Amino acid sequence: MAASGPHDDGSDRPEPPETPAGSRGRHETPEERADRRWGELLQEVRVTQTGVQILFGFLLTVVFTPRFAALGGTDRTIYVVTVVLGAATTGALIGPVSFHRIVSGRRIKPQTVTWAARLTMAGIVLLLCTVTSALLLILRIALHNAAVPWLVAVVVAWLILCWFGLPGWALHRYRTKE
Numbered sequence: 651m652a653a654s655g656p657h658d659d660g661s662d663r664p665e666p667p668e669t670p671a672g673s674r675g676r677h678e679t680p681e682e683r684a685d686r687r688w689g690e691l692l693q694e695v696r697v698t699q700t701g702v703q704i705l706f707g708f709l710l711t712v713v714f715t716p717r718f719a720a721l722g723g724t725d726r727t728i729y730v731v732t733v734v735l736g737a738a739t740t741g742a743l744i745g746p747v748s749f750h751r752i753v754s755g756r757r758i759k760p761q762t763v764t765w766a767a768r769l770t771m772a773g774i775v776l777l778l779c780t781v782t783s784a785l786l787l788i789l790r791i792a793l794h795n796a797a798v799p800w801l802v803a804v805v806v807a808w809l810i811l812c813w814f815g816l817p818g819w820a821l822h823r824y825r826t827k828e
Contacts, residue, residue: 684759706736732783742773
């Protein structure tokens with residue numbers, strides 16, 4: 651069956667501009683790119699939201715355990731900071747969905763994707779802070795020794811490497827030379 655438009659999929663959308671021979675990249679309109687990026691972003695947010703929801707749910711139950719009453723002032727402060735960070739993380743990672751829902755149909759999808767990506771990155775940074783704070787609290791209670799800050803620092807360094815360092819290295823390493 652022959653396609654009805656200029657594309658094999660039968661659509662009547664205009665042909666994308668020709669790209670120079672040997673160039674890499676996709677042939678997509680700004681709207682198609684926004685749709686693709688939005689789908690990718692939603693998948694990323696789903697993964698992070700699940701982890702944050704589990705962590706935040708756990709944090710909310712800690713205050714109701716018998717052991718919580720025995721926490722000292724410093725540990726209670728760390729707990730409160732951790733819960734507040736968890737709430738902020740949750741807000742930042744649910745923000746893209748709310749943002750999209752409110753502005754949907756207004757023909758600003760590329761801008762929506764940009765703002766949603768920023769909220770997601772803020773959520774990832776807040777997640778790093780939440781995990782750091784939770785780890786500090788748990789290890790302080792479990793170990794009661796001077797190694798705790800060092801252990802937390804090692805784990806935080808690992809998370810920074812995995813979440814930011816490797817992607818940054820890949821951006822630098824595989825940047826197209828023009």
